[in-house]
Every structure is written in structure tokens, then in C-alpha cells.
Amino acid sequence: MIYEGKRKIWSDYQKEIPDDHYFYVRSCIRQSFFPASERTFLDIVKNKLQKDFFETEHHTTCGGIAYHSDAIPQETVMTIIARQFALMHKYGYENYVCSCITSFGLYTETLETWREFPELEAKIKQILWDTCKLEFSKPAYLAHASDIIYKYRNLIAARAKYKLIDKTTGRPLRVVEHIGCHYSKMFPSKGVGGAEYPYVLTGMIEAWGGEVIDYPERRHCCGFGFRQYLVRSNRGYSLSNTHKKFESMEPYKPDMIITNCPGCPYFLDRWQYVISEMEGKTYGENGHGIPVFTYEEVAGLVMGYDPWDLGLQTHQVGVEPLLDKIGIPYDPETKYKGPGNKDLGQPERPSCLK
Amino acid sequence: MADFGYSLTPSSRIDLNKADRETFGKLVKLEPDVLKCMACGSCTASCTAGVYTRTSIRSAILYLQNGREKEALEFIKGCMLCGKCTIVCPRAINTRQLVLSICKIYNLK
Numbered sequence: 031m032i033y034e035g036k037r038k039i040w041s042d043y044q045k046e047i048p049d050d051h052y053f054y055v056r057s058c059i060r061q062s063f064f065p066a067s068e069r070t071f072l073d074i075v076k077n078k079l080q081k082d083f084f085e086t087e088h089h090t091t092c093g094g095i096a097y098h099s100d101a102i103p104q105e106t107v108m109t110i111i112a113r114q115f116a117l118m119h120k121y122g123y124e125n126y127v128c129s130c131i132t133s134f135g136l137y138t139e140t141l142e143t144w145r146e147f148p149e150l151e152a153k154i155k156q157i158l159w160d161t162c163k164l165e166f167s168k169p170a171y172l173a174h175a176s177d178i179i180y181k182y183r184n185l186i187a188a189r190a191k192y193k194l195i196d197k198t199t200g201r202p203l204r205v206v207e208h209i210g211c212h213y214s215k216m217f218p219s220k221g222v223g224g225a226e227y228p229y230v231l232t233g234m235i236e237a238w239g240g241e242v243i244d245y246p247e248r249r250h251c252c253g254f255g256f257r258q259y260l261v262r263s264n265r266g267y268s269l270s271n272t273h274k275k276f277e278s279m280e281p282y283k284p285d286m287i288i289t290n291c292p293g294c295p296y297f298l299d300r301w302q303y304v305i306s307e308m309e310g311k312t313y314g315e316n317g318h319g320i321p322v323f324t325y326e327e328v329a330g331l332v333m334g335y336d337p338w339d340l341g342l343q344t345h346q347v348g349v350e351p352l353l354d355k356i357g358i359p360y361d362p363e364t365k366y367k368g369p370g371n372k373d374l375g376q377p378e379r380p381s382c383l384k
Numbered sequence: 385m386a387d388f389g390y391s392l393t394p395s396s397r398i399d400l401n402k403a404d405r406e407t408f409g410k411l412v413k414l415e416p417d418v419l420k421c422m423a424c425g426s427c428t429a430s431c432t433a434g435v436y437t438r439t440s441i442r443s444a445i446l447y448l449q450n451g452r453e454k455e456a457l458e459f460i461k462g463c464m465l466c467g468k469c470t471i472v473c474p475r476a477i478n479t480r481q482l483v484l485s486i487c488k489i490y491n492l493k
Contacts (some may be wrong), residue, residue: 247397266390275396293482381386 210291403451
């Protein structure tokens with residue numbers, strides 16, 4: 031092996047991440063799928079780590095779902111994105127960080143398209159001026175929120191109350207990391223570690239005491255695929271993708287799954303219910319599923335947040351066996367209580383999945 | 385079981401760790417040329433039997449390499465040993481002889 035050559039190739043996939051001063055934009059779907067993840071992210075970076083992260087209520091969806099479903103053209107999406115950049119410029123920020131992988135892929139795609147076709151950028155500038163009387167400037171730096179948590183992983187580890195370790199045996203938890211396709215598969219140099227060896231979640235797991243599982247279908251898509259899921263008759267494709275991943279990871283007996291995308295944790299979580307109802311099969315221990323988390327939820331857990339404040343009661347697969355394994359205390363009585371002790375109601379129990 | 389309006393397609397993943405590669409190893413010893421096949425499909429395109437049956441040497445070799453003997457043998461049981469495939473093979477594999485060897489190794493009559 032020629033190490034010099036390897037080092038040169040690897041250097042293309044190192045990502046310098048600024049330490050502070052970010053303009054933060056939320057995801058449209060994460061807020062309904064995993065409602066506390068973004069709030070936890072902002073609480074960790076702003077209140078615990080004292081960093082400067084600014085968000086405004088005036089930003090909108092990036093339009094990614096409609097774009098990838100062929101409902102709107104690329105120029106419409108570019109104008110929406112240009113408006114977000116105009117807001118960032120207005121509030122005096124240069125570093126742009128988004129919560130969603132679809133958005134991150136789309137922002138990267140837009141910036142790369144403008145670099146290749148400057149006349150298109152000029153056209154979008156004109157459209158934005160005509161429609162909103164706004165002017166934008168491109169961000170000096172574009173990050174995904176998981177890059178930020180990756181950057182601060184050791185700071186979080188230093189403040190951690192719990193580690194990703196089985197408290198009774200002392201064994202590091204076996205963790206499956208799943209990276210959203212649009213993080214680095216489209217533009218490998220924009221993600222930490224590139225497309226083949228993305229290190230963004232692995233770095234967090236290692237810093238927080240877990241052990242990463244390397245299984246055959248590790249880089250396989252979760253199956254969301256936009257049209258594959260959005261059109262009901264196509265949903266079998268989406269389900270089969272997830273099923274393939276679970277069949278592949280099952281022999282390695284994972285304790286948990288961590289993802290950095292809006293769609294992946296949703297599908298890896300909910301399809302376990304559908305597979306159990308269709309096939310009668312579950313992938314966790316003793317009839318349970320494998321709990322699926324966003325990276326913010328895991329960061330919150332290791333830092334000692336209350337599991338129900340992290341919104342873990344909204345998951346399909348119960349998280350209690352994992353909390354017991356790590357030794358994180360929780361109150362079963364308050365699982366379905368909202369702010370002010372308001373009763374949230376209880377979901378219907380699955381017939382097979384515990 | 386519940387009906388959601390869509391269904392699960394079984395995975396087409398081939399697990400070579402579980403496949404029986406021993407018998408294919410015996411075939412390679414007897415007919416080393418089988419490894420020369422680049423799956424161009426000339427044999428299948430020129431096959432007289434292939435017009436009326438599922439005969440395809442290209443597919444049979446591929447399935448044997450993946451340890452799926454049962455499916456592979458389905459692709460050669462219609463072979464009439466005419467030898468046209470041997471004439472067209474760009475890798476000069478004696479496919480007629482190969483079919484006979486497959487039948488011998490895998491006990492196909």
C-alpha cells in the first residue's frame with residue numbers, strides 16, 4: 031500500500047468545521063417526526079456549550095421534498111434557497127447550518143450548480159429581487175447539524191453523565207450508524223470522511239463509549255426514496271430496503287441505531303412495526319425492536335436529559351430496555367405526559383412488537 | 385397478518401458465505417475455462433434451444449458461481465449439445481464440453 035497516496039486521497043475528505051457563529055435552519059419534517067431533536071440541539075450548543083447559533087422564524091422549508099418528488103422544478107427550489115441565504119446575510123452570519131440531510135444535499139447541489147453555471151445564479155438573483163426584493167450572498171461555510179455535534183463530540187463527552195456502555199457487564203454498546211444518502215453520497219468531499227467511510231456518526235459513537243458495527247449493508251439506503259414512499263403502491267420498495275438492512279445487521283445483535291437524517295430514523299423505526307405485523311419478525315432482544323435515535327437524542331441522553339423531554343415516547347420501538355441497559359433513570363408514569371402534566375393519550379399497542 | 389396495501393419483496397442478496405462453492409470448485413478443476421466467461425451472452429443469443437426453452441449457458445455459469453445450483457441447472461437442461469455456442473464464444477470456451485462437465489459434476493442426466 032502506498033501510504034502517501036492514501037493520505038492524499040484521505041485529505042480530500044477532511045472537513046474543516048468552524049467552531050462558532052452559525053445561522054441555523056430547521057427541518058420541515060423532523061419537527062413532526064422527532065419533535066425534541068432540534069430543541070435539544072439548540073439547547074446543547076447555545077446553553078450548555080455557550081456557542082452563537084441564531085435562528086429566525088422567517089425561514090421556510092427548503093422545498094426538497096417537493097423537488098425530489100418532481101412536484102417543483104430546480105429553479106423554484108433555488109429561489110427558496112436564495113431567500114434563506116438572504117436571511118442569513120440580513121442577520122450578519124456567514125456560516126450556514128441546516129438540520130436536515132435533504133436540505134444539506136440540496137444546498138450543496140445548488141451551490142455546486144451555481145459554481146458550474148454562474149448565469150443561473152444571476153438569473154436566480156434577479157428572480158429573488160423581482161419576487162421578494164431581497165439580495166443574497168452565498169454562505170462562506172455550509173454545515174449539517176451532525177457536523178457540529180461531531181465537532182463538539184469531545185466537549186459533550188467531557189460533560190457526559192452516561193456512556194454508551196452496558197452498566198451490568200461494562201461492555202460497550204454495539205451501535206449501528208446510518209448516514210443519510212444526501213449527506214455525502216452526492217458530493218463526497220462535503221461530508222466528514224466522504225461517501226465510503228463517513229466518520230461523522232462513528233466519531234460520536236466512539237467518543238461516547240460505544241462500539242460501531244460494520245455489517246454488509248451498512249451503506250445501503252433506508253428506503254425512503256421520496257417517490258418510493260410517497261406513492262402508496264410503491265411503498266413495498268421502501269419497506270424491502272429497510273428489511274434488507276435489518277436482515278443484514280441482525281446477526282451482529284445491535285443494541286441501538288443512530289442516524290443523521292430525517293427520513294432514516296423514521297423509516298428504520300416505523301418499518302420495524304410494519305415488518306413485525308406482516309412477517310411476525312422482530313430484530314431486538316426478547317421480542318423488542320432495535321431502538322432508533324437521532325444523534326441529538328443520543329447526545330441528550332449521554333448528557334443526562336430526561337428521556338421523555340427528548341421525545342423518545344414518540345418512537346415506535348420502545349427505548350426502555352436500552353435505557354435500563356445504560357442505567358438512565360426514567361419515570362414510566364410520565365411517559366405520556368406533556369408540559370404541565372397534560373395527558374398526551376396513549377398509542378395503540380402493536381400485536382407483535384413489544 | 386396485517387394488510388397495509390403494499391408488500392415486502394424478499395431480498396435478492398446473495399450470501400456467498402452460505403453458498404456451497406465446493407462443487408463449483410470441482411467444476412473449475414475439471415473445466416478451468418469456466419472462469420474465462422465474461423457473460424457477454426453470445427452463447428445465449430445463438431442458442432437454438434433458447435428460442436423455445438429457458439436454455440442459457442451465460443445464466444447457468446453466473447448462477448453456479450453464486451452457489452445457486454438448482455436454478456443454474458434449469459438453464460441447461462434444454463441443451464441439445466449442437467455446439468453453436470462453442471463456435472461463437474469470443475473467449476474460445478468449449479461450452480459444449482462445459483455443459484457435459486456440468487452434467488457430470490452436478491449429476492444432471
